[in-house]
Amino acid sequence: MSSNFNRFPRPLRRSDLFPILANLLPILGVAFWGWSPVEAFTVYALETLIIGIFTLLKMAVVIFHRPSDEWQAGEQAQKLGGIFFMVFFTVHFGMFAAIQTSIFSSVAGIAPPGAGPLHFFLHWYSYITVPIGYMLAAFVISHFANHFMPFMLNGEYRTIPMTKLMFQPYGRIIIQQFTVIIGSMLLMFNFGLGFMIVFVAIKLYFDLFINFDKMIDKSIAEAEKKNA
Secondary structure (H helix, E strand, C coil), rough: HHHHHHCCCCCCCHHHHHHHHHHHHHHHHHHHCCCHHHHHHHHHHHHHHHHHHHHHHHHHHHHHHHEEEEEEECCCCEEEEEEHHHHHHHHHHHHHHHHHHHHHHHCCCCCCCCCCCCCHHCCCCHCCCHHHHHHHHHHHHHHHHHHHHHHCCCCCHHHHHHHHHHHHHHHHHHHHHHHHHHHHHHHCCCCHHHHHHHHHHHHHHHHHHHHHHHHHHHHHHHHHHHHH
């Protein structure tokens, strides 16, 4: 797998300082300020929702400038309204996020007694403590500065295909889901801080050095070639 990822290197940018600081904050909080590792991993689970919300905001900006786009259905491409892409993404990504957060909350044991498996996903706001609030704010600022602002300032919204935009989050989310779920299991054995450091190192490596956009471009090009 690593050799495949190494085929898509990504150069560092100045704005990468924001995700570095945002990901270091939970480690500092747990190590020096008495924050709970469970709170930190709760934020990592909630980051999935932050990514989904920013993706929907990007899609809304694209729709404002380009109301419809091509949807590849089998061997045929058809023009569909941007709202279709937003609804499709909301349902598909929402299922992804619901599964991840449900597994995390069940394994970490943070849901109230008798709560259903979707309690964390549907009532995420009730889990926010003061430390979680600080960490969430850091991640919101990070995604705004490192992803949304360049998307706007570079004019990417004028040319990016809706299909590519819709699938942008999934590469990072798959890595994040795997490590968050493993981390929630290790929390039961008090491996919180040690695993957090490993988790953040892995997460930052994929966030900063792997060009997921190029991977998506290659997949889209191969699909279009196959259907041509």
